[in-house]
Structure formats: structure tokens, C-alpha cells
Amino acid sequence: MIEALKIGMLSAILIAGLLVVAGVFTWAERRVLGLMQERLGPNRVGPFGFLQWVADTVKLLTKEDRPPPGADAPLFRLAPALAAAPIIAGFGVVAFGEGLAIAPIDMGVVFILAMMALTVYALVLGAWSSNNRYALLGGMRAAAQMLAYESFFGLSLMGVVMLAGSFALSDIVSAQSNLWFIVVQPLGAALFFLAGVAAAHRLPFDLPESENDLVAGFMTEYSGMGFALFFLGEYLAILLVSALAVTLFLGGWLGPSFLPGPIWFALKTSVLAFVFIWLRATLPRPRYDQLVKFAWKAALPLALANLLLTGVVVVGGGL
């Protein structure tokens, strides 16, 4: 009973923290994007515009939010929650520091992958229930994109799992105390990051949203809190992918001892999140058949070859 209460409290703290971090991240993204486009970005609300995300949240909370005519109202309401909840759940197993995970389960990596894959149901449901053809196109693209990146998402990190000999995030981090896995698994890291960008639906792989040709893709009809929840899911997905990449390839909480572990973890995750913004500021969006072709014809064979090579080395006793 006490244990359950403790976990519940910790989860509440984590969720509250995640909401704040996602808000701050939207502000940071807008600022960094602005600077990269030779403008300033939001800088009016609070010091350096830091409180912009609070203003945005208040605005979204007070906006009208109702299903469009002809929409499937219950599904329309359900979809945003389905988009945000699995990502938040995925953070439950992330090891922020030595023994600092709410649910340190053995299959942590698989759990996070599963949670990230679940969000596509939310996108397709939201798109379908909106009764809007742009939304439907976006939802279909989301499904196609999921089939593309999921083909090598899991395989790309399997090399790390083989080297560490465990699916638990804390074991994987501990296995990197001498050498970060990005050094021995550069191809796996690159493929994982690519798949992560696609999994988080970020430019250059934000095809489900694709605001230039699909208005706003699957969330065309959403406003107010529904829109906010979809966005919360998207931004937390970026952070979850970054956190997973840090855990798998960049040594997790490990770092020189003048800073505590969680700080190192946060720093590394922020750097990766910055790379996400950087990519968004730079790269154009490919067609989704190009993404599917790349995933199945280039990335999947590479991931398999990487896995094979790693298997040979591990079984051969090279490491």
C-alpha cells in the first residue's frame, strides 16, 4: 500500500515535471528556430520570453474546443488523450540517474518502443474521427510512416542490447561505464536517430502533419485542449526519443563526477533535443514514398547488417 502510494506520488511529480518541460521546450524551440532564421522569436512574456509557454497554455485552455459537424465525437475526444498518455507512460521507465526510474522494468527498451508505436493509433483515430479529408490523408501517412520507420527502429538498437546483454535501461547505461555505445555502434546510432525523428513526427519526417500540403494533417480539426494534447505528445516524444538515445548510445547519466548524474542526463537530452530543432530549421520534407523506400531498401538492410556484425563480434568474443 505504502509502495503504491509512493509510486503514485512519484508519477504525479514526473507528469507535472514533464508538462513543464514540454512547455519550456516549445518556447526553446521557437526561440532557437527564430535565431536560426535571423529573427528573435518570442521574447516579450517574462525574461527572454520564458513565460511564453504559460501564456500559450492559458490561451489553449480557454479556446473553444468542439468536434466539427459529422465528426465521431467520442473518438474525436479520445484521440488526443491517446496521443499524450503512452508517451508519458514511456517516461515511467526512463532511468534519469542511478536507480532513478519510477518503474525500472527489465524490458524497458521494448516498453518505450511499444509506447511510441501506440501513438500512431491516436493519429489515425483523430484523423478518421475528424471527418476531414486533409486529416484523413495525414492519418494515412502516419500509418504508412509508422510501417516505414518501425521496420528498423527496433533493429537499430538491438546491437546495443546485444552488447549490454539486457533490455533494462539501467543495465545498458552501466555497460557504458568504459565506452559509450555510440563509438562501437555508430551506424546503429545514426539509424536509431533517423527512426526516432520519424517516430516523433518531426521535420524532415513530419509527413502526418505536413502543414504545407495538408493544412495541419491529422490535427486539422483540433483546437484548444485537443490540439494541446496532440502537441504535448509530439514534444514529449521528441524528449523521449532523445532520452532513449542518450541512454542507449551516449552513456545515460554517466559523466565526470563534478555534476550529479541526472544533470548529465538532462544536459545530454537537451543537446539531442536541440539537434531536433536544428534539423527542423534546416531540412526540407521528403515525399512519404521516399521515406518508405529509404526505410525498407536502405535502412532496414543496414540495420540487419549492423545486427549481424554485432552478433558475430559478441558471440566471437571480440569484446
Added chain:
Amino acid sequence: MKGAGLIESLLRVGRKLATPKYTRQYPEEKPNLPARSRGRIILTRDPDGTERCVACNLCAVACPVDCIKVEKTETEDGRWRPETFRINLARCIFCGYCEEACPTSAIQLTPDFELAEHQRDALVYDLPDLLIAGEGKHRGYCYWSLAGKAIRGKDKGDAENEAAPTDLKDLTP
């Protein structure tokens, strides 16, 4: 190699973080607009301080959105002047046709663009809101000293560059 351009564009965009920004922070940093840019409408005065407007209504006719209303009156010394001069700036499109149509350089557009108000009524400008103390863009110009119309203190033929009136009943050339 295909990826090289990708890396190069990433580096180029990343370098923009440190370059000077084009944003001008408006309320603190006022823009220096050209003298002929069209904003707030004013009614100017002659060098001697009398109103230039003669209530001829040409500006109201020229206005494509009908936002000007003028009503004429005549003073005791024979001058025409506007009894009401009302511009609805909520409707005005700042095209400047009124300024072009004005024969006396009375109505002019200025670079002041900060006209925002909380109530729409406040955007209806009447004569006291429009009239300024100075001559505006057209310095030294005085309509009544050039006009042929007789007013008190200036008879027909007395104006600058004006010949004496022809006597139509006289047969001599």
C-alpha cells in the same frame, strides 16, 4: 557524396545562431519612416495661422471609401471654411487621394501611424482633432493671398500675380 550537402546546410543554418538579427523591436525601437509615407491625416494652416481648408468637398469626392464628411460655412469676411470636417479613420485606407485632390494643400497625410484606440468611436476625428498649428509639408503657401475671390481686406485683382478684373461692359480693348 549525397550527405555532404546535408551537413553543409546544417552548418550554414547553425551559423545563423550567432549572426545579427533583422528583427526590430518595435515599441522600444521606433521605425524611421520616409517623410512621404501616409499615416495620420491632418488639416494644416496658412502661414498667418488661418485654416487652409475652404470646404470645397473635393477630398470627400475623391475618397474611395467615403470616409470624409465636410460641411461648408462662410465667415463674415467672406472666406469659406468647414463647419464640420469629419474623417472616420476606422474606414480610411490611407490612399492619399484626398491630399492629391486638395486645391489648398489643407489636408495632408503624415508618417504617424500609431492610431490604435480601444473604442471605435475614438477613431472618428473631428475638426479639432485634425487641425494642427503649422503649415505641414507646403511651407509659405497661402491660398487666400493667391485666390481671385474677394474677401475682406482683399478685393478682386488684389491677389498675387492677379491682373485687374476686366470690365465686361467696356468696349475698349
